[in-house]
Amino acid sequence: MQERRLIPSIESLRQRPIARALEMRFGRRLVVDALRREADAVRLRRRTVGPGTALTATDSERVAAEIESRLEERIASLTTASLRPVINATGVILHTNLGRAPLAPAALSAIAEIGGRYSTLELDLAAAQRGSRHVHTENLLTMLTGAETAAVTNNNAAAVLLVLAALASGRDVLVSRGELVEIGGAFRVPDVLAESGALLREVGTTNRTRIEDYASATTEKTALILRVHQSNFRVVGFTERPALGALVSLAHERGLPLVEDQGSGWITGDGVTLGDEPDVVSSVSAGADVVTFSGDKLLGGPQAGIIVGRQALVGPITRHPLMRALRADKLAYAALGATLLEYAAGRARETVPVRRMLALTRDAIEARAVALSGSIGRNLWLTTEIIAGVSAIGGGSAPGVELPTALVTLSAADLSASEIERRLRGGDPPVLARIADERVLLDLRTVDPAEDAALAALVDALV
Numbered sequence: 001m002q003e004r005r006l007i008p009s010i011e012s013l014r015q016r017p018i019a020r021a022l023e024m025r026f027g028r029r030l031v032v033d034a035l036r037r038e039a040d041a042v043r044l045r046r047r048t049v050g051p052g053t054a055l056t057a058t059d060s061e062r063v064a065a066e067i068e069s070r071l072e073e074r075i076a077s078l079t080t081a082s083l084r085p086v087i088n089a090t091g092v093i094l095h096t097n098l099g100r101a102p103l104a105p106a107a108l109s110a111i112a113e114i115g116g117r118y119s120t121l122e123l124d125l126a127a128a129q130r131g132s133r134h135v136h137t138e139n140l141l142t143m144l145t146g147a148e149t150a151a152v153t154n155n156n157a158a159a160v161l162l163v164l165a166a167l168a169s170g171r172d173v174l175v176s177r178g179e180l181v182e183i184g185g186a187f188r189v190p191d192v193l194a195e196s197g198a199l200l201r202e203v204g205t206t207n208r209t210r211i212e213d214y215a216s217a218t219t220e221k222t223a224l225i226l227r228v229h230q231s232n233f234r235v236v237g238f239t240e241r242p243a244l245g246a247l248v249s250l251a252h253e254r255g256l257p258l259v260e261d262q263g264s265g266w267i268t269g270d271g272v273t274l275g276d277e278p279d280v281v282s283s284v285s286a287g288a289d290v291v292t293f294s295g296d297k298l299l300g301g302p303q304a305g306i307i308v309g310r311q312a313l314v315g316p317i318t319r320h321p322l323m324r325a326l327r328a329d330k331l332a333y334a335a336l337g338a339t340l341l342e343y344a345a346g347r348a349r350e351t352v353p354v355r356r357m358l359a360l361t362r363d364a365i366e367a368r369a370v371a372l373s374g375s376i377g378r379n380l381w382l383t384t385e386i387i388a389g390v391s392a393i394g395g396g397s398a399p400g401v402e403l404p405t406a407l408v409t410l411s412a413a414d415l416s417a418s419e420i421e422r423r424l425r426g427g428d429p430p431v432l433a434r435i436a437d438e439r440v441l442l443d444l445r446t447v448d449p450a451e452d453a454a455l456a457a458l459v460d461a462l463v
């Protein structure tokens with residue numbers, strides 16, 4: 001018997017009971033694809049063990065049964081989305097690997113409403129003619145930041161690239177050596193600058209840059225001064241960096257724009273301070289001509305890049321040919337507009353998850369931690385404890401700011417911390433946790449209270 005007859009035809013495999021049942025649920029295409037993959041896997045296994053001899057009809061039936069038994073799992077692996085919701089129990093509020101900011105309910109409704117229907121994305125309804133998508137969040141952004149006008153791109157990296165391409169291509173951009181930073185996800189200031197066609201003029205040193213360093217570097221080739229938020233690190237010790245106001249004065253004296261990549265989207269504290277995190281409102285009022293920041297960091301909105309600033313500069317930026325490639329889509333506008341409205345209405349601290357998580361007190365988190373630990377207390381194999389710890393902001397924002405929290409520790413006599421962590425990650429939904437000192441740590445700051453019960457059940461089912 002030859003190898004190709006050892007594996008029954010796809011058509012005959014399709015007639016087997018499990019395959020037929022699966023075909024009712026998933027359709028012919030997926031079942032045939034999964035059968036082919038399983039048949040290929042059998043062929044591969046035979047090649048590695050070498051062809052057998054004297055194969056019989058029983059062998060063929062055995063192979064068919066084996067393929068059939070694996071079919072459901074194969075279809076599951078083909079159809080399970082790789083983009084899935086997870087429970088973030090790491091305590092890192094802006095976790096870039098976990099999708100940064102969870103959206104506010106109002107933003108989700110706006111996405112559903114705009115996404116499922118036709119909209120005025122590029123329609124000027126009053127004039128019944130083509131309109132511009134740039135108007136959609138402009139009023140709220142100018143109101144909230146104090147800037148003259150605003151524009152939105154796909155993310156902040158795009159915003160920086162676009163601003164530099166539109167305002168500085170072929171000319172010099174002055175940047176302090178202390179601000180030539182790399183931000184997670186391969187955003188490097190010198191690389192973005194090079195891609196924009198602008199020429200980098202490094203100023204000062206890594207730890208100290210003075211206003212005179214900028215002054216002596218300006219020439220007739222200088223297009224603008226770029227200030228970059230040192231978002232994910234701090235230079236400590238013997239350091240110096242001019243105040244934004246001083247840099248603005250110098251730029252304006254020389255007839256140059258001052259552009260700031262603020263990054264984090266901390267628009268204003270509203271009474272909450274976050275270390276010395278700079279805020280957009282202060283940058284605009286200090287005279288920065290263009291300020292860029294992310295939509296999905298501390299602002300708590302969708303992935304977007306936001307550009308606010310003077311009309312005379314933002315106008316050419318939005319008309320630049322790259323704008324077409326870097327623009328935001330209607331879902332981002334919908335979610336961003338709804339998020340900004342929460343700020344305008346003074347409700348962001350309650351309704352925007354990132355702002356709510358930032359404002360949670362240690363006591364409030366501890367009360368939930370006690371309840372969680374109590375509900376898994378009946379599990380004899382797990383030991384839990386509640387200890388003091390810190391949550392991190394993450395996402396390259398407010399480095400060094402630590403938020404006091406209460407952590408639930410998990411340990412088991414027969415399981416290592418990494419095994420517990422692995423089992424949690426394999427849950428449905430997966431749970432992401434931290435490990436320290438051979439213990440798994442759960443921080444409820446970043447867990448939606450509505451998911452506390454589900455989390456407790458997942459932990460309880462570990463062992």
Ligand SMILES: *Cc1c(COP(=O)(O)O)cnc(C)c1O
Nearest residue numbers: 155156157229231263264294396
């Ligand atoms: C996060 C950040 C960026 C990149 O923003 P994305 O929205 O992730 O593209 C650029 N600059 C600074 C200062 C940042 O903090």
